Amino acid sequence: MSDVADRVKKIVVEHLGVEEDKVTENASFIDDLGADSLDTVELVMAFEEEFGIEIPDDAAETIQTFGDAVKFITEAS
Amino acid sequence: MFDLTGKTALVTGASGGIGGEIAKTLHAAGATVGLSGTRVEPLEALAAELGERAHVLPCNLSDSEAVDALPKQAIEAMGRLDILVNNAGITRDQIFMRMSDEEWQSVLDVNLTSTMRLCRGVMRPMMKARWGRIINISSIVGATGNPGQANYAASKAGMVGLTKSIAYEVASRGITANAVAPGFIATAMTDKLTDEQKDKINVQIPAARMGAPEEIAAAVLYLASNEAGYVTGSTLHVNGGMAML
Numbered sequence: 001m002s003d004v005a006d007r008v009k010k011i012v013v014e015h016l017g018v019e020e021d022k023v024t025e026n027a028s029f030i031d032d033l034g035a036d037s038l039d040t041v042e043l044v045m046a047f048e049e050e051f052g053i054e055i056p057d058d059a060a061e062t063i064q065t066f067g068d069a070v071k072f073i074t075e076a077s
Numbered sequence: 078m079f080d081l082t083g084k085t086a087l088v089t090g091a092s093g094g095i096g097g098e099i100a101k102t103l104h105a106a107g108a109t110v111g112l113s114g115t116r117v118e119p120l121e122a123l124a125a126e127l128g129e130r131a132h133v134l135p136c137n138l139s140d141s142e143a144v145d146a147l148p149k150q151a152i153e154a155m156g157r158l159d160i161l162v163n164n165a166g167i168t169r170d171q172i173f174m175r176m177s178d179e180e181w182q183s184v185l186d187v188n189l190t191s192t193m194r195l196c197r198g199v200m201r202p203m204m205k206a207r208w209g210r211i212i213n214i215s216s217i218v219g220a221t222g223n224p225g226q227a228n229y230a231a232s233k234a235g236m237v238g239l240t241k242s243i244a245y246e247v248a249s250r251g252i253t254a255n256a257v258a259p260g261f262i263a264t265a266m267t268d269k270l271t272d273e274q275k276d277k278i279n280v281q282i283p284a285a286r287m288g289a290p291e292e293i294a295a296a297v298l299y300l301a302s303n304e305a306g307y308v309t310g311s312t313l314h315v316n317g318g319m320a321m322l
Contacts, residue, residue: 038204045205
């Protein structure tokens with residue numbers, strides 16, 4: 001697993017308090033990992049801070065799964 | 078009690094009677110204050126009076142770009158932003174059937190839309206900090222209505238709905254959002270009234286007098302404090318019993 005994926009997973013596990021093995025490629029933050037809409041905003045804020053990138057609101061809305069997040073951040077950073 | 082040492086507060090309309098008193102009170106409790114308003118001179122004078130821990134942050138609240146930039150400027154000046162007090166407001170009184178679009182819009186823009194923009198602007202830093210206090214200064218008129226003030230009353234009622242919705246969304250993040258609704262408060266504006274006019278007003282107030290800016294500031298201080306952490310989405314009416322809501 002890439003370095004980006006590891007770091008994203010760490011943030012998701014910490015923030016949502018879920019088991020690491022639940023955070024799979026297609027795991028949806030809201031449907032599978034129990035996030036509410038405010039959690040997703042906070043995850044995006046945490047990603048921005050961790051990776052030193054800016055994720056605009058319209059892009060943030062497309063980040064629904066763990067895989068989406070890894071893909072977006074890999075391309076952006 | 079009510080120690081704000083280490084906290085920072087942005088107060089809009091700090092050049093006015095109530096806003097200035099709010100800033101002084103928060104400052105006296107230990108907070109660093111950002112004084113915002115359109116008129117720079119009274120802000121500078123207030124900052125000079127307060128001495129340390131006071132920053133002048135002029136902003137024209139009818140300029141949406143300037144409003145969006147204000148929270149960032151406040152954080153640059155003070156290092157963080159813990160408390161937002163939306164106190165600035167204008168009136169453009171007119172009998173409703175004659176009220177122009179411009180009279181309506183200007184009041185809604187300054188009183189309600191700028192409040193929304195500033196609340197939105199402070200969300201991110203407050204969410205990160207897991208602590209925040211939003212205090213919106215509404216008015217008794219927002220709850221009771223007032224002839225000649227359809228625009229003002231609508232904006233002040235709107236602030237209450239806005240405050241409650243924000244309170245719902247961010248309560249789990251340690252952020253509270255409340256409103257303070259002053260009744261008649263003695264300021265430079267009410268000094269202009271004749272004794273006869275004042276008597277007419279006082280008759281409607283069970284406390285038989287107008288309120289003092291300090292009495293609004295005390296309500297704001299409470300809502301800004303750690304002690305008020307379980308109070309959110311409420312409207313604190315400070316009106317001498319004029320409307321018991």
